[in-house]
Amino acid sequence: MSSRTSIHTPAIQSNPGTNPFTTPLRQSRAPSVSDQGASRAVSYINGSQPPRRRKFKSARLVPGEYDEKPWAMEKHPKLKWEKAIFYGSIGLGVAIGAFICYQAYSSVTNHEYCLVMEDSFQSINKDHWDYEIQRGGFGSGTFEWTTDDPKNIYTDAEGLHIVPTLTTETTDISRDQLIDNYVLNLTTDGTCTTKGIDNCSIRSNKTAGTIINPIRSARISTKGKKSIKFGKVEVVAKMPQGDWLWPAIWMMPENDTYGEWPRSGEIDIAESRGNHGDNYTSGGRDTLISALHWGPLPEADGFYKTSGQHQVRRTDYSAGFHTFGVEWSEDYLFTYIDSRLLQVFFLKFNKLMWDRGGFGEKLVNNSALYNPWALTGQKNTPFDQPFYLILNVAVGGTNGFFPEGVGNKPWGNESPTAPKEFFDSMTNWLPTWGEGDKRGLTVKSVKMWSQGAC
Structure with a gap:
């Protein structure tokens, strides 16, 4: 049995011509809450006005006046401290952040520089550059023969182009001669710019697997003409595309003050590999590499402690021009791409390079290493020379x-027989080389500054 009160509805008497459903009903009592709700619902259905919801009031409350939110009428004293702590913390954080930013900004060195060289390559300026012509691999065992041939190095409206070509395409040397019974002697030709029989001449021999350099390319330098001891260099360039191409923008010491490589140092501003990055997991032309080479012996080169690389996504360094730079002082050296903010690696000269390399703890061929930099006492040696x-x-x-x-x-x-092994696989790598100057390094401009006033 329901506890709800039932509603008694009087009987409806029909009168002719009268619709009992439109005739008001006479109720024997005051309308209940349910009646009022039903009435409003009917009005809503008939399109008059929407039903108004009754505000709930508890039947347990004694009739009278009550505050809706008594706790909101008077603020708790702790709220003032909470607000102060919250906004104070924000202000303190902003102040500390501003101070850190200021400290970082004020600590950035901005040396005075003097422009030593600027070249936009309207031509190959003999006051700036010399060709380095040889075929011996420059100590790295590379396979090219460097020339001054206009097919390998030239300028146009875009800048300087250094383009590798097949030796059989740009000389009278045939494929058979390349492999057997041909003598290349750059000393006799009067073109070799270095010393040493192996650097200037070679005889092909099919039995021994010795071949004439299968590729010709080019290399130029500012040696004896333009150099800096502390300063900046910026080169605007576009890298080549093609498997096993090795473009490089780098620096070497004017004099071997501390001995042969790597005792006197080497600064690699920007190097890359022409291989496509998707196929070359060690970093192809989508990767830019910078490094310093230094050490008492070639077997103890500390470059792995002073190197870095930067990789780009969905593009590579052959797709457009970039600025490759180095900034070098008595206290630090770093390389960068496009701006000083994008650094490839940073080195602070805060300890002796001998100690940095841990060379005093190493043995090579069971012999202790000799410190070629001991007499200077400088932390940046060997990077303290032009x-x-x-x-x-x-x-x-x-x-x-x-x-x-x-x-x-x-x-x-x-x-x-590494050069021959490379040449024998030509059908694999040659199709990856770009057409024309795409397979070459294109240099739009070069700027060199020395640190200090002019």
Whole structure:
């Protein structure tokens, strides 16, 4: 049995001509809440006005006046402290952040510089550049023969182009001669710019697997003409595309003050590999590499402690021009791409390079290493001497720049016939080389500054 009160409805009497459903009903009592709700619902259905919802009031409350939210009428004293702490913390954070930013800004060195050289390559300026012509691999076992041939190095409206070509395409040397019974002697030709029989001449021999350099390219430098000891260099360039191409923008010491490489140092501003990044896991032309080379012996080169790389996504460094730079002082050295903010690596000269390399704890061939920098006492030695700039495109090499077993490399670094192994796989790598100057390094401009007033 329901506890709800039932509603008694009087009987409806019909009168002729009268609709009982439109005739008001006479109620024997006051309308209940349910009646009022039903009435409003009917009005809403008939389109008059929407029903109004009754505000709920508890039947347990004694009739009278009550505050809706008594706790909101008077603020708790703790709220004032909470607000003060909250906004004070925000203000303190902003102040600390501003102070840190100011400290970082004020600590950035802005040396005074003097422009030493500026070249936009309307031509190859002999006051700035010399060709380096040889075929010996420049100590890296690379496969190219560097020339001053206009097919390999030239300028146009876009700038300087260093473009590698097949030797059989740009000389009278045939494929058979390249492989057997031909003598290349750059000393006799009067073109070799260095010393040493192996650097200037070679005889092809099919039995021994010795071949004439299968590729010709170019290399120029500012040696003896333009160099800096502390300062800046910026090169605006576009990298080449093609498997086993090795473009480089780098610096070497004017004099071997501390001995042969790497005792006197090397500064690699920007190097890359022409291989497509998707196929070359060690970083192809989508990766830019910078490094310093230094050490008491080639077997103890500390470059791995002073190097870095930057990789781009969905593009590569052959797609457009970039500014590749180095800033170098007595206290630090860093390389960058496009602006000083995008640094490839940063080195602070805050300890002796001998100690940085841990060379005093190493043995090479069971012998202790000799410290070639001991007498200077300078933390930046050997990077405390004048360095000149080099631009080149090498091909291949046996020094490990192209790691073994990566990208289907067709030669072995320890193989005595590495150049021939490379040449024999030409059908694989030549189609990856871009057409025309796309396979070459394109340099729009070069600027060199020395630190200090002019």
